[in-house]
Amino acid sequence: MRGDRRQPDPRLVALAVVVVLAVAAVPFVASTYVVTVALRMVVLSLFALAFNIVFGAADMPSLGHAALFGTGSYVVGLGMVRWDWPFPLVVVAGLTAGALLGIVMGIATLRTQGIYLLLLTLAIGQAVWGLAFQQVRLTGGDNGISRIDRSVLTLGTDGVVGFYWAAVAVVAAAAALLYWFRISIVGTTIEAVGMSPSRLRALGFAVGSARITAFGVSGAFSALAGMLMALGNRFVSPENLAWQLSAEVMLFAILGGASWFAGPVLGVVLVIGTEVVVKDLTDRWPMVLGGLYVLTMLFLPDGVLGALSRRRRDSGGGPDPQPGRDPGPASDVSRGRDSGVATNTGATT
Amino acid sequence: MSFGSLLFLLASGLTLTFGLMRTVNLAHGAFYALGGYIGLEVIDRTDSWGLGLVVAVVVVAVAGVVVERVLLHRLLGRELPQILLTVGVAWIIGDVILAVWGGRPRTLPRPPGLDGVLRLGGLTFPWFRLGLVVLAVVVFVVLERSLATTLVGARIRAAVDDEETALAVGIDVPLLFAVTFAAGAGLAAFAGIWGGAFTGLRPGTEWDILLLALVVVVVGGLGSMRGAFVAALLVGVLDEFGKWLFPSFALFTLYAPVAVLLALRPRGLFGREERVA
Numbered sequence: 143m144r145g146d147r148r149q150p151d152p153r154l155v156a157l158a159v160v161v162v163l164a165v166a167a168v169p170f171v172a173s174t175y176v177v178t179v180a181l182r183m184v185v186l187s188l189f190a191l192a193f194n195i196v197f198g199a200a201d202m203p204s205l206g207h208a209a210l211f212g213t214g215s216y217v218v219g220l221g222m223v224r225w226d227w228p229f230p231l232v233v234v235a236g237l238t239a240g241a242l243l244g245i246v247m248g249i250a251t252l253r254t255q256g257i258y259l260l261l262l263t264l265a266i267g268q269a270v271w272g273l274a275f276q277q278v279r280l281t282g283g284d285n286g287i288s289r290i291d292r293s294v295l296t297l298g299t300d301g302v303v304g305f306y307w308a309a310v311a312v313v314a315a316a317a318a319l320l321y322w323f324r325i326s327i328v329g330t331t332i333e334a335v336g337m338s339p340s341r342l343r344a345l346g347f348a349v350g351s352a353r354i355t356a357f358g359v360s361g362a363f364s365a366l367a368g369m370l371m372a373l374g375n376r377f378v379s380p381e382n383l384a385w386q387l388s389a390e391v392m393l394f395a396i397l398g399g400a401s402w403f404a405g406p407v408l409g410v411v412l413v414i415g416t417e418v419v420v421k422d423l424t425d426r427w428p429m430v431l432g433g434l435y436v437l438t439m440l441f442l443p444d445g446v447l448g449a450l451s452r453r454r455r456d457s458g459g460g461p462d463p464q465p466g467r468d469p470g471p472a473s474d475v476s477r478g479r480d481s482g483v484a485t486n487t488g489a490t491t
Numbered sequence: 492m493s494f495g496s497l498l499f500l501l502a503s504g505l506t507l508t509f510g511l512m513r514t515v516n517l518a519h520g521a522f523y524a525l526g527g528y529i530g531l532e533v534i535d536r537t538d539s540w541g542l543g544l545v546v547a548v549v550v551v552a553v554a555g556v557v558v559e560r561v562l563l564h565r566l567l568g569r570e571l572p573q574i575l576l577t578v579g580v581a582w583i584i585g586d587v588i589l590a591v592w593g594g595r596p597r598t599l600p601r602p603p604g605l606d607g608v609l610r611l612g613g614l615t616f617p618w619f620r621l622g623l624v625v626l627a628v629v630v631f632v633v634l635e636r637s638l639a640t641t642l643v644g645a646r647i648r649a650a651v652d653d654e655e656t657a658l659a660v661g662i663d664v665p666l667l668f669a670v671t672f673a674a675g676a677g678l679a680a681f682a683g684i685w686g687g688a689f690t691g692l693r694p695g696t697e698w699d700i701l702l703l704a705l706v707v708v709v710v711g712g713l714g715s716m717r718g719a720f721v722a723a724l725l726v727g728v729l730d731e732f733g734k735w736l737f738p739s740f741a742l743f744t745l746y747a748p749v750a751v752l753l754a755l756r757p758r759g760l761f762g763r764e765e766r767v768a
Contacts (some may be wrong), residue, residue, distance in 0.1 A: 203571050250754040257515060257570055258757040261709050265750040268702060272742025386698070389578050396575070428586035435579025439572040440565060 148325040154404065162314045169303045178374075181306050183414050185370045188313045190394040190406030191320050192363030197392065198400035199324060200356040201336030203256065205388045206247060206263030209270040210361045212383030213239050214368030216274060219287035219378035222294075224280065229294045236369045237362045243270070244361015248354035255339075264385055271383040286379030290372055309370050316363055323359060324403055332356045390431075397438045399445030408446055493620035495727025496627035497686050501700060502707035502719045503630060504678030510714035511651050511671045513570060514563065518577040519679050520701030521584035526551045526680020527687035527696075528592050531599050540602050544684050548677045554584075555676025559669050585697045594694045599687035623685060630678075631720045638716065647671060651714075706749050709759050718761025 168180045193207050217236035221227040227235070247266055251259045274281045281287065296304030297311055323329045335342050335352045343349045372378040381387070390413070391406075398409030413434060420430045442449055505519045526547040534543035558580055566572045605619040638644040650657040650664045658664050683692075686700065707726050711718025726745070733744035752759070 250750065253754070254757045257513075257574070257713070258753065260571075260574070261515070261705065262750060262753040262757070264705070265709070265746050265753060269743050269746035269750055272746055273740075276740065276742055385702075389575065392575060396572075426586060426590065428582045428589075432579040432582030432584075432586065435582065436562060436576055439576040439579070440562065443566075443569070443572050 189367035206267030208387035209267035210364035211368035214365030215372035240365020248357030399447030499723035500682035504675035508675035522679035526683030551680035552677035559672035596693035712759030
């Protein structure tokens with residue numbers, strides 16, 4: 143970083159402005175059905191970006207992120223439908239709950255890496271899921287909480303389009319904040335910790351607090367995405383907490399390219415886009431989703447962006463898509479680097 | 492006890508494959524369900540429980556070999572992609588099961604000769620449950636002994652400890668991987684035949700069973716057969732007491748202690764400290 147602060151990448155900012163304008167224009171040119179699909183993509187994009195703070199930046203393969211997402215959803219459901227809280231209180235409570243649960247996860251996983259971190263976050267996520275599933279009187283159990291009023295959050299007009307524009311605005315602002323966080327000193331430290339925890343520890347950095355910060359920030363933004371999802375669907379159920387969602391957000395990040403800030407968004411568009419097309423044709427979507435997992439791991443372990451940049455480099459080499467970060471031949475996350483995942487393979491190497 | 496025994500049958504295959512391949516096979520529950528449904532189909536058609544068991548175990552073991560050779564082996568040594576790949580395999584198998592057998596919950600017949608109950612004083616023990624306990628002990632002893640005393644077991648342990656040296660002294664490690672994965676998948680199918688008679692089969696069974704098996708394996712310590720055995724009985728008892736004492740917190744009382752244990756002792760009860768390369 144040459145001692146300077148990292149500056150925003152102007153091309154990424156320009157791209158983001160174009161994308162946000164294009165996404166905001168969807169209701170003018172497409173049907174309500176397309177708007178609901180786009181809404182889902184926008185909300186999951188925020189979730190995937192938040193997840194990637196822990197995954198792509200800090201190199202911690204969490205399989206419990208649905209718990210953070212779903213916590214936001216349930217705060218909306220419980221606060222608005224069960225307890226009649228004012229909306230601002232719901233927002234504050236949701237963000238706080240997400241951040242706190244994230245911090246708990248961060249502290250609990252301090253001693254773990256790789257597979258063990260994955261399994262521990264999974265166990266925490268399942269404990270939260272179990273609460274939502276079995277506290278039937280409060281959460282409605284499997285039936286969830288319905289009749290959430292989304293008219294509290296609209297922009298420009300009423301109905302689904304108004305909520306859509308509000309969600310796009312919230313997600314755009316949140317994504318900008320996340321980007322600012324990634325290139326801040328703290329974010330840079332987190333990225334460095336992800337690359338080489340032992341080296342950073344030797345240099346005197348507080349590795350543990352960097353990891354906890356990553357989880358806390360990721361938790362708050364994941365919960366924000368979960369809140370938008372509950373409002374958008376006017377419904378929350380244990381599915382918002384299911385670990386399959388945690389696996390799917392990891393698929394988003396890897397398929398797009400976890401080493402890039404915007405990679406997870408690309409993954410969301412690809413997976414959800416495929417889902418919409420496939421579900422229209424057949425009811426064998428789980429099989430196709432399974433195939434996507436398999437094909438991504440076999441052929442695109444660094445994601446679409448990773449494959450593109452390697453191609454570009456092979457044919458004369460364009461500039462890196464994100465300065466300040468060498469994407470390398472393969473995503474660090476998928477290879478396991480330094481003492482991270484590699485520690486756990488110790489016995490076999 | 493009997494639930495704990497079933498848990499051990501579930502977890503034994505998973506811990507076997509992890510022990511050798513450092514892969515958490517998240518398709519384990521799908522292999523279990525596939526074994527259960529294949530067994531059910533064969534038993535329905537031939538009326539022979541034994542044939543159902545054999546066909547299910549063999550077919551699923553072969554499926555395991557195919558998954559290992561065609562897919563997993565290309566990602567050797569890369570844990571996270573392997574894990575997510577098995578998630579994909581689980582989705583595919585689960586959907587195939589749904590397409591072939593539909594969404595109706597089914598229950599396998601109990602093995603012949605294990606109907607009825609044993610009366611001892613005022614207590615009654617169903618034969619089926621006693622059979623499960625005996626079976627779990629037998630499977631545990633066979634696995635533990637064969638890993639400890641047979642040549643294949645020695646080779647597996649050698650490959651676990653130091654894959655490169657094992658290769659260098661002429662042990663066919665890729666073959667061992669395929670065999671172990673087949674054994675793990677076969678054990679899952681075997682557990683599926685018994686578990687299908689115990690708790691039944693329905694869509695989603697593949698995930699429920701996977702999570703239970705994972706709990707047992709991580710509590711016992713990844714890769715430790717003895718740990719899996721102790722943890723299975725422990726989790727079985729914990730689960731029973733949890734359901735009895737706090738019925739509306741049963742899932743929470745299952746997962747929360749696991750999370751606490753893992754946070755404090757990431758290697759589980761019997762997991763060994765791994766060498767840092």
